Amino acid sequence: MAADNCLVANDWICGEYVRTRAHDLTAATLQHLWITGVSVALALVVAFPLALVARRWKPVAGPVLGFTTVLYTIPSLAMYSLLLPVFGISASVVVTGLVLYSLTILVRNILAGLQAVPEDAREAARGMGYGPLRLLLRVELPLALPTVMAGLRIATVSAISLTTVGAIVGYGGLGNLIYDGMNTLFKAEVLTASAICVALAIAADLLLLGVQRLLTPWTRTRRTARSARPSRARTGEAAA
Amino acid sequence: MDAIGQAWTWLTTGASWSGADGIWHRLGEHVYLTVVCLAISCVLALPVALVLGHLRRGGTLAINLSNVGRAVPTFAVLVLLVLSPLGRYGQWPTVIALVLFAVPPLLTNAYVGMTEVDRDVVESARGTGMTGGQILLRVELPLAFPLIMTGVRTAAVQIVATATLAALPGGGGLGRLITAGFAQQHTYQVVGGAVLVAALALLVEAVFAGAARLGDPLRHQRRSRRKEVNSRGLSKRWVTE
Numbered sequence: 001m002a003a004d005n006c007l008v009a010n011d012w013i014c015g016e017y018v019r020t021r022a023h024d025l026t027a028a029t030l031q032h033l034w035i036t037g038v039s040v041a042l043a044l045v046v047a048f049p050l051a052l053v054a055r056r057w058k059p060v061a062g063p064v065l066g067f068t069t070v071l072y073t074i075p076s077l078a079m080y081s082l083l084l085p086v087f088g089i090s091a092s093v094v095v096t097g098l099v100l101y102s103l104t105i106l107v108r109n110i111l112a113g114l115q116a117v118p119e120d121a122r123e124a125a126r127g128m129g130y131g132p133l134r135l136l137l138r139v140e141l142p143l144a145l146p147t148v149m150a151g152l153r154i155a156t157v158s159a160i161s162l163t164t165v166g167a168i169v170g171y172g173g174l175g176n177l178i179y180d181g182m183n184t185l186f187k188a189e190v191l192t193a194s195a196i197c198v199a200l201a202i203a204a205d206l207l208l209l210g211v212q213r214l215l216t217p218w219t220r221t222r223r224t225a226r227s228a229r230p231s232r233a234r235t236g237e238a239a240a
Numbered sequence: 241m242d243a244i245g246q247a248w249t250w251l252t253t254g255a256s257w258s259g260a261d262g263i264w265h266r267l268g269e270h271v272y273l274t275v276v277c278l279a280i281s282c283v284l285a286l287p288v289a290l291v292l293g294h295l296r297r298g299g300t301l302a303i304n305l306s307n308v309g310r311a312v313p314t315f316a317v318l319v320l321l322v323l324s325p326l327g328r329y330g331q332w333p334t335v336i337a338l339v340l341f342a343v344p345p346l347l348t349n350a351y352v353g354m355t356e357v358d359r360d361v362v363e364s365a366r367g368t369g370m371t372g373g374q375i376l377l378r379v380e381l382p383l384a385f386p387l388i389m390t391g392v393r394t395a396a397v398q399i400v401a402t403a404t405l406a407a408l409p410g411g412g413g414l415g416r417l418i419t420a421g422f423a424q425q426h427t428y429q430v431v432g433g434a435v436l437v438a439a440l441a442l443l444v445e446a447v448f449a450g451a452a453r454l455g456d457p458l459r460h461q462r463r464s465r466r467k468e469v470n471s472r473g474l475s476k477r478w479v480t481e
Contacts, residue, residue: 070442073445074442075404075441076401076405077404077407077415077437081421081430081434081437082431082434082438084430084431085244157310157311158310161310161312165313165315168418175315178315178316182323182409194313201310201311205311
C-alpha cells in the first residue's frame with residue numbers, strides 16, 4: 001500500500017492524490033481558466049476604446065493613465081474586498097478585480113503601440129485614400145500589434161497568478177485548492193495546484209507568443225536582430 | 241451599500257484602533273515588515289544588478305527573472321513556505337516570500353537602467369582616465385537613478401501587497417483585519433481593512449515617486465529633456481511600469 005502512504009505521510013508529491021482527486025483538479029483548473037479568460041477578454045474590449053479616446057483627446061490621457069495606475073497599485077486582496085459590498089460573494093468580484101488590473105497594462109500598451117506608428121506610414125495610407133477607420137484597422141493596429149500583444153501576455157500571466165487570491169470569496173480556481181490545503185495542511189494539494197497554476201501561466205504566455213508570431217510574420221526577421229538587447233516593454237511589474 | 245457606511249463607522253471608532261487586533265498594531269506590523277524586507281531586498285539585488293549592468297552581462301537572467309516573478313502566484317509561494325520546514329520559524333516564511341517577490345523588479349529595472357546609459361558617455365569617461373569603479377559610481381549610477389528608483393518603488397508596492405496576503409496563512413499585518421472580517425462575516429471590517437491597505441499602498445507609491453524626483457542627482461539637467469519627451473505624447477516610462 002505504498003501509494004496510499006503518501007497521502008497518510010502528507011508528502012509534497014503524491015500520485016495517489018492526483019489520481020483520486022482528478023475531478024477536483026479539473027474543476028478548479030476549468031474555473032481558473034474561465035475566470036482569467038473572461039477577465040482578460042473584457043479588459044481588452046474596454047481598453048481599446050479607452051486607449052483610442054486617450055489618443056484622440058490628449059487632456060484625457062493623463063487622468064486615464066493616472067487612474068489606471070492607482071487601480072494597479074491596490075493590492076489584490078484589498079481590491080476583491082472593496083468589490084465585495086458591490087457584488088456580494090460571487091465570481092463577479094474576482095472578474096471585476098482582474099479586469100481593472102488588466103486594463104492598466106492594456107491601455108498603456110495599446111496607446112504606446114499606436115503612438116509608435118511612424119507618421120510616414122499614416123501619411124502614405126492617407127495619400128492612398130484611407131479613411132480614419134480603415135487607417136486604424138489596416139495600418140495602425142497591425143503596426144501596433146507587437147506592443148499590444150506584449151501587453152496582452154503580461155496581463156494574462158498576471159491575471160492567472162492573481163486569480164488564486166479569489167479563493168477568499170471561493171472563486172479562485174486553483175487558488176481554492178491552495179486555500180483548502182493551507183487550512184488542512186495538505187501539502188500535495190497545495191503543491192499540485194501551485195504547479196498547475198504556473199504551468200497554465202507559461203502555457204498561456206507561449207500560446208499568445210505563437211499567436212503574435214502568426215499575426216505579425218514581418219517582425220520575425222527584425223526580432224532576431226534586436227533580441228540581443230533587452231526590450232523595455234518586458235520589464236513590467238506585477239501586483240500581488 | 242450599507243457596508244460602506246458601517247466601514248466608515250468602524251474606521252472612525254477609537255476601539256477599532258487599539259488592542260492586539262487593532263488597526264495601529266496591524267499597521268505597525270505591516271510597515272515594519274515592509275521596511276525590513278525592502279532593505280534586505282535592496283541589499284541583495286542592487287549591488288548585483290549594478291555590477292551586471294556595468295559589465296553588461298547576464299541580461300537574460302535579469303530580464304527573465306521579472307517574467308518568472310509574474311507567473312508564480314504570491315499566494316501559492318506564501319502557503320508553500322508556511323507548510324515547509326521553514327514554517328516553524330515564525331515570521332521567516334513571510335520575510336522570505338516578500339524578499340523573493342521584491343528582488344525581480346529591483347534587479348530588472350536597475351539592470352536595464354545601467355545598460356541604457358549611453359555607451360559614448362561611458363567611453364568618454366574612460367577616456368578621461370576614470371576607473372571602472374569610478375565610472376559605475378559617478379557616471380552610470382546617476383544616469384540610471386530614475387529607473388533604479390522605479391524598481392525600488394515597484395518593489396515597495398509589491399511588498400505591501402504581498403504582506404497583505406501573508407495574513408491568509410496566519411501572518412501579521414493589515415491583511416489580518418480583512419481575513420478576520422471574512423471569518424466573522426463582518427463586511428464592514430473587510431471593506432475598512434481594504435481601504436487601509438489600499439491607502440498604504442498608494443501612500444508608499446507616492447512617497448517613492450516623490451523621493452525619485454527629489455533625489456535625482458541630475459534633476460535639473462533632465463527637466464529640459466523630459467519636456468521634449470512629453471511633447472511627443474507619452475514618455476517611455478509608461479510602457480515599462
